[in-house]
């Protein structure tokens with residue numbers, strides 16, 4: 206740090222509680238990336254959100270994605286990673302998951318904007334005749350639409366909007382976004398807007414040097430678009446020295462204290478602490494005139510310490526068809542990490558390819574696992590392998606958590622092997638199955654209300670008294686995010702229950718099965734929802750806590766229980 210922190214840490218007054226003068230306007234921080242992709246720009250934006258929130262500010266994160274898809278809902282997770290679902294049913298970029306996990310804020314679908322969604326609404330307006338004979342152009346029509354989307358998020362009750370621009374500066378696709386955020390500074394006043402650029406400083410082994418040239422080029426590119434960064438976050442695989450910082454400051458025209466080092470972290474949740482030590486939140490508050498106390502990071506720090514100090518480890522397998530790209534199951538993996546760290550345990554995550562679980566060797570993939578998760582998915586590929594893994598877990602009393610498709614496969618397995626219903630299946634995979642234990646059940650109101658056949662977003666469920674699920678959540682009425690079409694077929698409910706599968710949670714109108722569990726098993730729980738989306742590092746999710754506890758019990762490890770997430774909503 207080169208400067209004192211008085212202006213940003215001298216008082217504990219909340220900016221929105223100032224009594225003199227007009228209320229502080231909403232501030233906007235734009236985060237861009239340079240040099241290469243996958244630098245952890247999303248983690249940087251999330252970490253800044255955490256730091257500002259820890260200073261008592263109300264923050265909301267947003268992502269602008271340059272691709273033409275209207276939303277990532279139809280994109281293959283193998284290419285793009287998981288689709289993150291918001292409370293209001295938005296199918297969004299996985300960076301929104303990072304934002305939520307770091308800041309603890311539940312975002313709305315407006316926090317994800319794609320080029321496709323921008324063009325779609327501009328073209329719809331043009332067709333409606335809203336532009337009154339104008340020639341519709343990138344500037345101003347597309348850029349105005351982008352600015353509207355940013356402004357709209359700022360209209361929520363917040364102090365700071367942190368908007369990340371996807372892609373890398375220099376990409377053709379992100380040009381309209383850069384132009385829009387440049388204009389935005391003029392629209393709302395430069396004092397209310399700042400630009401943070403995340404770049405890479407590579408280490409060249411042969412000359413044993415960290416190189417700043419790519420950063421200089423990337424900043425030059427950004428400045429050619431009219432944007433001068435206020436802060437540069439420097440990603441590197443090692444610490445950067447004062448010489449590197451000074452050089453970047455000089456060549457890129459930023460204050461030395463605004464060059465923030467971000468060397469590789471041991472754990473992603475350590476990044477806010479590293480950036481705080483580098484002075485990021487102080488520089489941001491100074492630049493935007495936000496007067497707050499120092500951030501309270503005690504709880505966050507002890508959560509990270511606990512994660513880094515675990516000595517004992519459990520082995521949990523995720524059985525899926527996209528295991529070649531772990532980002533496809535990002536929230537599931539994170540939820541497992543939260544639950545393991547929350548109980549002082551290390552997690553050895555084993556990626557089990559469901560395609561390979563059908564032959565004679567299937568069980569060998571599963572033999573040394575302490576717990577198994579069957580995540581969600583669409584389409585038939587890999588389903589038989591998941592069913593095999595579930596049979597193995599049921600018969601060998603291995604703790605199992607089934608998520609969405611994981612619940613459906615559990616019912617298929619139980620139907621086939623316990624109820625003796627040969628070829629029991631979901632009509633998604635076999636429309637003419639003799640035993641459609643999973644089928645389309647959605648009522649017509651449901652379809653109309655949600656604008657499609659998919660159940661998307663937050664839905665309530667009532668948990669059965671005395672069930673393990675109810676005990677874990679600690680309450681009767683819970684809300685979780687959904688993203689699916691098929692349901693347990695109500696015609697089979699009685700048979701399932703009679704044979705020992707408890708329907709431990711139903712929709713409030715009793716129409717849909719939301720949770721199942723096996724009565725005679727250490728931990729066999731399935732949910733039609735995606736609880737992974739609501740797990741946070743500092744408040745792990747109860748169902749994942751339950752799985753981890755049962756997995757640890759299998760290896761006789763003692764566990765401590767922290768608070769779990771509160772799933773009630775107003």
Ligand code: GLN
Nearest residue numbers: 581582609610689690691
């Ligand atoms: N394919 C299943 C359905 O549509 C499960 C979806 C999921 O796991 N998200 O119901």
